[in-house]
Amino acid sequence: MSTSLDETLRAAVRELADHAGPAPDLATRALGRGRRLRRRRRVTAAGAALVAVVAVTLPFVLFRPRPTPPPTTPPTAPPVTVTPSPAMRPTPGADWAGKPLVLPGDWVVIRAQATGGSGSGVLLDRGRGRYFTTDRYDGIFPAPTGSLVAVTQEDRPREVGLVDTANGRTRWYEVGPALSAPAWSPDGRRLLFTTQRFDHFGFVVLGRDGARKTHPVDMKRFLCTDYCFFVWTRDGREVALQQTDPNRPRSESARHPRRGVQLFSADDGRPTRFEPMPGDPAGPWSWSPDGSLVVVQGQQEPLLVETATGRVVNQLPTADAVWVTDDRLLYRRPHGSRDFVLADLSGRELVRQPLPKQLVDLEVTVAPR
Amino acid sequence: MAEVDGEFTAFVNERGAALLRVAYALAGNQHAAEDLLQNALAKAYARWPRIRGDAEPYVKRILYHDQVSGWRRRARRPEVPLAELPERAVTGEEDTDLRLLLRDALRALPPRQRAVLTLRYLEDLSVEQTAALLGCRTGTVASQSAKALAKLRQLVPGLDERTSRAEVTR
Numbered sequence: 001m002s003t004s005l006d007e008t009l010r011a012a013v014r015e016l017a018d019h020a021g022p023a024p025d026l027a028t029r030a031l032g033r034g035r036r037l038r039r040r041r042r043v044t045a046a047g048a049a050l051v052a053v054v055a056v057t058l059p060f061v062l063f064r065p066r067p068t069p070p071p072t073t074p075p076t077a078p079p080v081t082v083t084p085s086p087a088m089r090p091t092p093g094a095d096w097a098g099k100p101l102v103l104p105g106d107w108v109v110i111r112a113q114a115t116g117g118s119g120s121g122v123l124l125d126r127g128r129g130r131y132f133t134t135d136r137y138d139g140i141f142p143a144p145t146g147s148l149v150a151v152t153q154e155d156r157p158r159e160v161g162l163v164d165t166a167n168g169r170t171r172w173y174e175v176g177p178a179l180s181a182p183a184w185s186p187d188g189r190r191l192l193f194t195t196q197r198f199d200h201f202g203f204v205v206l207g208r209d210g211a212r213k214t215h216p217v218d219m220k221r222f223l224c225t226d227y228c229f230f231v232w233t234r235d236g237r238e239v240a241l242q243q244t245d246p247n248r249p250r251s252e253s254a255r256h257p258r259r260g261v262q263l264f265s266a267d268d269g270r271p272t273r274f275e276p277m278p279g280d281p282a283g284p285w286s287w288s289p290d291g292s293l294v295v296v297q298g299q300q301e302p303l304l305v306e307t308a309t310g311r312v313v314n315q316l317p318t319a320d321a322v323w324v325t326d327d328r329l330l331y332r333r334p335h336g337s338r339d340f341v342l343a344d345l346s347g348r349e350l351v352r353q354p355l356p357k358q359l360v361d362l363e364v365t366v367a368p369r
Numbered sequence: 370m371a372e373v374d375g376e377f378t379a380f381v382n383e384r385g386a387a388l389l390r391v392a393y394a395l396a397g398n399q400h401a402a403e404d405l406l407q408n409a410l411a412k413a414y415a416r417w418p419r420i421r422g423d424a425e426p427y428v429k430r431i432l433y434h435d436q437v438s439g440w441r442r443r444a445r446r447p448e449v450p451l452a453e454l455p456e457r458a459v460t461g462e463e464d465t466d467l468r469l470l471l472r473d474a475l476r477a478l479p480p481r482q483r484a485v486l487t488l489r490y491l492e493d494l495s496v497e498q499t500a501a502l503l504g505c506r507t508g509t510v511a512s513q514s515a516k517a518l519a520k521l522r523q524l525v526p527g528l529d530e531r532t533s534r535a536e537v538t539r
Contacts, residue, residue: 008467008471009471009490012471012472012475013475013490014490017390017393018390020389020392020393020402023406026407027377027378030381030407030410030411031414034410034411034412036411037411037414037415038414038415114401254516
């Protein structure tokens with residue numbers, strides 16, 4: 001009992017802050033970004049159209065990784081391996097950005113961006129077969145297939161832009177207020193938004209042509225508390241909303257207990273069916289290809305669950321896993337470690353693929369090759 | 370224009386390091402911290418004529434708001450990447466060991482919880498001041514603090530045994 005928790009926590013927070021390294025050209029870089037922001041605001045203030053502002057140049061530039069600087073954080077203990085000797089793939093070389101980064105299970109990295117979605121991001125241009133970078137947008141969300149990239153800007157909070165990397169054309173569409181980040185349907189044809197307007201909770205589906213449908217959802221009938229956001233199902237026909245278990249106690253210090261997800265038709269918003277599961281699926285790839293199993297974030301642990309019964313099959317290392325086949329999961333090692341792993345349904349690691357150093361600290365999105 | 374650029378550059382040169390400390394505590398790594406700070410500084414530059422006398426509080430507000438709005442956008446999914454935590458229990462050796470474990474655990478907290486702890490412990494703001502800056506109720510600050518503590522206890526075994534239980538969620 002040497003020091004109070006309060007004092008120790010204060011010291012730890014300050015030590016964390018002390019790890020900030022020098023940023024010698026901060027002013028120059030901020031000036032550049034600030035000028036671009038000011039230009040954008042002027043254009044917007046001059047009356048940018050609500051829909052269909054068309055750009056004619058590709059807003060991305062080739063991504064050329066720079067030599068990696070020395071680490072800014074002290075080395076930590078080696079990662080704990082929970083299973084014996086998965087096959088290790090080599091770290092991609094310095095020229096990795098020149099071709100798609102293929103992960104075990106034949107998925108590819110399609111986007112990497114700083115946590116929070118702001119600043120420069122790295123993006124796979126499937127048509128050109130290499131990575132590009134952009135710092136023009138606050139959020140970049142490439143479709144899992146095809147050439148479209150959804151983009152967002154904080155100074156256009158009601159809109160989403162669709163950039164076609166095949167021809168460099170960008171169109172902006174009005175979606176509505178209080179929006180979540182966009183989520184692509186698995187076929188890359190539609191975007192899903194959760195709208196959190198007070199008394200107007202629901203979801204918005206936006207087609208590639210800008211056709212928009214808003215579907216309000218009655219939160220009293222379909223009780224969801226804590227974190228509530230719609231996700232696509234794997235077949236892209238429905239969207240799912242987390243359902244709170246009203247018969248179990250809820251606390252602000254823990255995730256709220258779930259009884260399952262309510263599904264709605266993505267076409268007309270009608271409630272279709274209920275799937276029991278004690279947690280939240282992260283996205284469409286959380287469901288197995290045949291739909292019989294799903295990976296969810298339970299109240300405490302990530303779980304593998306039977307969709308027919310809600311029975312927990314076993315725990316998993318992370319809930320941010322995608323199914324690449326009926327018996328293989330692909331995920332980034334928990335806590336953002338640099339490796340992606342291909343694992344079986346028990347969480348046993350089979351193949352590990354390190355990320356290039358430039359992507360290690362970034363949020364990474366993957367999609368089928 | 371040259372005057373604005375000169376003032377802005379002087380401000381960043383003078384206060385950049387201190388602001389980067391705050392950004393690092395919020396973001397958890399150098400890359401994300403620089404990105405977060407550049408974004409906030411860019412917004413400050415775009416509004417410089419209106420905020421020039423009050424630039425530092427403005428930049429800090431943007432830092433925290435960007436962090437929290439990022440949290441809202443991403444819901445609960447991504448936390449700041451970090452290496453695996455060491456699998457050793459804290460047994461009463463050195464305060465330094467505990468702080469190292471805590472520091473790594475802090476980086477695993479969701480951004481909003483880390484923002485609350487940064488305001489409370491790096492900036493030494495009260496619950497009321499923290500709530501005012503984040504634009505939320507004091508109860509939300511308390512609940513986020515409680516969630517952060519629960520997560521830290523989960524990540525740092527023996528946290529309570531190594532420290533006296535001074536109240537941290539008041």
